[in-house]
Amino acid sequence: MTAFRKNYDLLIVGGGLAGSVLARAIALEGFKVLVIEKETKFKDRVRGEVLLPWGTVEAKELGIYDILLASCAKEAAREHFFYSGKASEPRDFRTTTPKCTCVLSFHHPEMQEVLLNHAAQAGAEVWRGAILAELRIGLMPEAEIIYDGQTTTVSARLVVGADGRESQIATLLGLARTIDPTELFTGGLQLTGDIEIEHALYFFLDAITGRGSILIQNKPGNFRAYLLHHKDALPRRLSGERDLTAVMKHFAEIGIPKAWLERLTPHGIFATFDGAHRWITNPTRGNCVLIGDAASASDPVWGNGLSRTLRDVRILRDWLLKLKDWSRAADAYAADHDYFFQRLRRAERLNATLHFSMGERAESRRQRAYALMDNNQELNPDVAGLGPEARCSDYVINTLLGE
Numbered sequence: 001m002t003a004f005r006k007n008y009d010l011l012i013v014g015g016g017l018a019g020s021v022l023a024r025a026i027a028l029e030g031f032k033v034l035v036i037e038k039e040t041k042f043k044d045r046v047r048g049e050v051l052l053p054w055g056t057v058e059a060k061e062l063g064i065y066d067i068l069l070a071s072c073a074k075e076a077a078r079e080h081f082f083y084s085g086k087a088s089e090p091r092d093f094r095t096t097t098p099k100c101t102c103v104l105s106f107h108h109p110e111m112q113e114v115l116l117n118h119a120a121q122a123g124a125e126v127w128r129g130a131i132l133a134e135l136r137i138g139l140m141p142e143a144e145i146i147y148d149g150q151t152t153t154v155s156a157r158l159v160v161g162a163d164g165r166e167s168q169i170a171t172l173l174g175l176a177r178t179i180d181p182t183e184l185f186t187g188g189l190q191l192t193g194d195i196e197i198e199h200a201l202y203f204f205l206d207a208i209t210g211r212g213s214i215l216i217q218n219k220p221g222n223f224r225a226y227l228l229h230h231k232d233a234l235p236r237r238l239s240g241e242r243d244l245t246a247v248m249k250h251f252a253e254i255g256i257p258k259a260w261l262e263r264l265t266p267h268g269i270f271a272t273f274d275g276a277h278r279w280i281t282n283p284t285r286g287n288c289v290l291i292g293d294a295a296s297a298s299d300p301v302w303g304n305g306l307s308r309t310l311r312d313v314r315i316l317r318d319w320l321l322k323l324k325d326w327s328r329a330a331d332a333y334a335a336d337h338d339y340f341f342q343r344l345r346r347a348e349r350l351n352a353t354l355h356f357s358m359g360e361r362a363e364s365r366r367q368r369a370y371a372l373m374d375n376n377q378e379l380n381p382d383v384a385g386l387g388p389e390a391r392c393s394d395y396v397i398n399t400l401l402g403e
């Protein structure tokens with residue numbers, strides 16, 4: 001092996017949503033950016049395929065909304081909510097969200113390919129199949145990267161860890177992660193088949209049994225379905241082919257119409273994830289900084305991860321473009337990130353207690369809260385529409401969860 005040396009302004013580890021969108025944004029401003037991505041081809045890992053209305057605001061700010069729409073994504077203007085199998089009046093996101101935005105759905109691996117290609121088109125260098133062997137923090141951090149049979153020493157003004165939930169960068173930096181107790185789980189699978197339904201977000205809740213489901217078309221002839229459940233709702237975490245029959249049974253019991261399920265066939269991988277919030281407070285050290293799932297993960301049940309990731313990218317981009325000193329920019333980003341993540345966590349935890357608590361007592365509290373929200377929108381947290389700016393004051397929490 002030969003040793004090479006290269007310098008960049010920004011080294012980004014991970015070419016998922018976080019890494020590729022940041023790379024594109026910073027390269028467009030004329031900076032020298034390198035992205036290293038371990039996968040040579042993206043495949044399904046059961047990740048987010050629903051970008052909520054507050055996240056589409058971030059996508060527009062970052063200039064990727066039209067790119068997604070022109071390639072792999074489709075807008076879903078409405079949400080259909082079914083409670084114990086009974087449909088309520090659909091919500092039109094465009095008339096009920098602050099910036100009149102809606103949901104965007106896509107197949108996650110296709111989205112990754114599109115955005116990483118756009119990062120390259122914007123001038124970022126992209127190394128696929130690259131392995132990070134070593135990281136040395138400091139004024140000008142250095143990384144040893146194995147790529148194309150060679151080891152290259154890369155130095156950069158700032159290293160960004162955009163390497164997902166199991167972040168290697170977080171480990172190398174020795175940054176400790178706090179994890180909430182487990183409350184909800186999300187299992188995801190794909191369904192193939194053609195059902196003639198509106199392209200919309202479908203949310204089914206059978207709250208008394210602590211189970212729910214989300215269904216959305218992620219590409220023509222294909223749907224993403226999530227099985228959501230309280231930790232006490234199922235005796236064990238479902239996964240793999242052996243559990244597909246059980247999952248389809250849960251979907252029917254939760255209220256997905258039987259006529260739809262009969263025409264949909266599960267395929268690909270099925271895996272269940274613990275939704276406990278996990279985060280690193282002040283996710284920066286020695287001119288290295290974490291964004292996206294590497295910095296913090298919200299509960300997939302509420303579908304805020306992609307939106308939260310894009311907000312991280314937007315905040316970091318803005319600080320990097322504003323301040324010449326990127327060490328200070330990383331600190332400023334970290335403070336903003338911590339603030340909005342904790343707001344989002346608080347709102348999601350309220351949602352979890354309100355919508356997924358099991359049993360008769362929780363059910364009567366829920367019915368009372370739903371009636372209050374129907375009469376007064378100011379009591380509706382509306383996490384899908386507002387994200388971290390959800391209505392979640394002590395007053396809202398106490399009013400909704402009061403017995």
Ligand SMILES: Cc1cc2nc3c(=O)[nH]c(=O)nc-3n(C[C@H](O)[C@H](O)[C@H](O)COP(=O)(O)OP(=O)(O)OC[C@H]3O[C@@H](n4cnc5c(N)ncnc54)[C@H](O)[C@@H]3O)c2cc1C
Nearest residue numbers: 014016017018038047048050163164292293300303305306
């Ligand atoms: C079951 C489930 C369902 C979800 N559903 C939704 C949803 O409906 N809506 C929503 O908004 N969010 C959802 N999310 C969350 C969302 O998928 C994530 O928040 C989002 O993908 C985070 O993007 P990221 O770029 O930070 O990380 P990732 O998507 O994990 O990307 C990280 C990238 O880094 C690469 N990488 C990792 N390690 C290295 C390394 N050492 N060197 C080089 N490359 C590396 C990986 O290959 C990957 O490409 C869900 C999550 C789960 C688990």
